[in-house]
Ligand code: SF4
């Protein structure tokens with residue numbers, strides 16, 4: 012198999028903005044992403060608008076040059092993301108849009124409108140046939156499937172369940188409809204350690220399925236209605252909630268890879284990626300509140316192979332910091348399954364040729 016090309020631009024989040032914008036524009040053209048976009052295309056630019064009180068998501072000012080590049084091709088760009096399963100301002104399109112605007116993703120600042128791709132309540136979906144081992148079809152957000160071309164802008168972070176949240180995760184989970192997300196989480200069931208639980212009820216308050224019952228001394232989870240979203244795990248301050256990483260993470264990563272395969276197959280030759288290794292935090296951009304980056308910035312990767320790009324994220328972080336981003340964030344969780352399985356089902360190639368850009 013031929014090696015995939017991954018283009019690497021060294022970039023710091025704190026660099027002067029006009030210079031960073033100019034360099035990102037050059038990266039877009041150097042990586043050949045312009046060739047994926049044609050005149051009159053509706054081009055989805057997949058982003059993440061952050062969460063309440065967070066500030067490490069990709070700045071709209073780093074996204075605007077990419078919007079400009081797409082416009083230069085004569086296409087019609089729009090920024091997009093999908094709604095989430097758990098209780099959040101991003102669990103419906105209306106408050107999701109309001110959050111996006113409040114974080115600066117406005118037409119005036121970015122140069123493109125925002126469309127939440129799976130509708131008001133995450134139910135607008137298209138079934139894409141993949142005939143993969145776990146799924147014959149996957150359910151993806153309608154407006155992403157309807158787009159003629161897609162540029163995926165991802166923020167590399169750790170992830171509580173998948174270990175790594177980067178390109179594959181941004182496609183597989185981030186482009187799925189509610190049904191697609193539920194399928195991906197179907198085998199992830201957490202357990203509560205009753206010796207650590209203080210019955211504070213925080214997890215029960217936020218659980219989207221009302222699956223947590225809090226007694227006088229500890230809480231328990233009703234596994235039959237738990238959807239495995241992992242929200243309780245991120246919220247518990249007593250470290251009382253645990254996933255069985257061995258099974259749940261591997262299954263989740265395979266599901267993410269299969270859902271990503273749906274959009275890769277559907278948009279073959281019309282989808283490209285830029286993955287930002289700046290402000291790399293332990294948890295993904297879905298977390299409410301501020302996070303401190305784990306390691307210094309490394310730059311931005313671009314190309315057309317999501318597996319190759321995520322492999323480069325792991326390799327570069329390991330080269331610079333002795334451990335991969337995933338190992339630093341969640342040492343007990345092996346994040347490489349999404350890459351290994353992704354390669355096995357034809358999502359991309361783990362072998363790549365890294366091309367350092369010197370502009
Ligand atoms: S958040 Fe943690 S400590 Fe509080 S009830 Fe839930 S499991 Fe128990």
Ligand code: SF4
Nearest residue numbers: 218237238240241243
């Ligand atoms: S109990 Fe299940 S559904 Fe509820 S927050 Fe935890 S993982 Fe999500």
